[in-house]
Amino acid sequence: MKIALVGIGKIARDQHVPAIAASPDWDLAATVSRHASVEGVSAYDDFAAMLSAHPDIPVISLCLPPVPRFAYADMAIRAGRHVMLEKPPGATLTECHTLRALARDHHVALYATWHSRQADKVPAAKAWLKDKTLRSLSVIWREDVRKWHPGQDWVFEAGGLGVFDPGINALSILSEILPDPVHLTQAELCFPENRDTPIAATCRFHHPTGAPVTLELDWREVGNDIWTIEATTDAGTLTLENGGGKLTIDGQADESLPGLSGEYPRLYDQMAKLVARGGIDMDLAPMRHVADAFTLGRRVTVEAFDW
């Protein structure tokens, strides 16, 4: 299937272009970006122009930051194209609901991707937790914003989510592996005095058994990334590290490996299946937790941040 990539920035280059190139399902037929292109692929700087020049491209993958993304998704769906959305699927929940209704009306496939859910050990963690009683759970997601978002001011602008940009990855795993839903009850958000989104946050959640569930996010980590979920249960302790790439149960490593390798190859495999069968895959649970954090969170002002 022919596909067009829109927004040729960090994630498009790091993950989408290689995943598409390696897939038997996809042919990268066009790109849309105001400043960038991919060698050997038809390049456009205007999305409407690409859509009208290429009625032969049925699928659009949007790799833009969240705030500009809705207008592109809206235009693509109205043009009858299937759409794949980078995470988060929109700048607001209402945008996402609007896109879902629009895709339904236009009978196109819509996929809100959560790449972290495709990490190697997420299915095994989900399977293990399925019949356990949770006693406590902590999520620690600490990384260096300068390493993962070098110079990307949009992450600190309204709608850019700040530290919840990676934090939503943790929440996408949490909402996938826990058999019972949690909801946020308390949050503290640390905003640099010169920025509009938080650089760190702590959150607490309600779990039906009363088990304490906590989340700690920090973008000021200068050492190694720490992307860890630890769950203590009635039958042992599960530790999911490396953003879902490593699983140990009571210190014993899980060595099983799913077939297809890599988060983005798995996303594109899912998209090919979704287009083939039709329909919408848009789980908004991770976004709801983030929206709740911004609604309930107490704001704390911290030191200014500059690149």
Ligand code: NAP
């Ligand atoms: P990025 O490099 O800053 O932006 C991607 C591209 O979007 C840019 O190259 C830019 O292309 C285009 N763009 C930016 N602002 C725009 C605007 N206002 N209107 C139209 N186009 C605009 O960001 P990224 O890191 O690739 O992240 C994009 C998305 O991927 C985000 O939602 C992020 O959460 C997600 N993601 C990122 C990472 C990561 O490691 N960075 C990992 C996983 C997922 P032109 O200026 O050339 O048009």
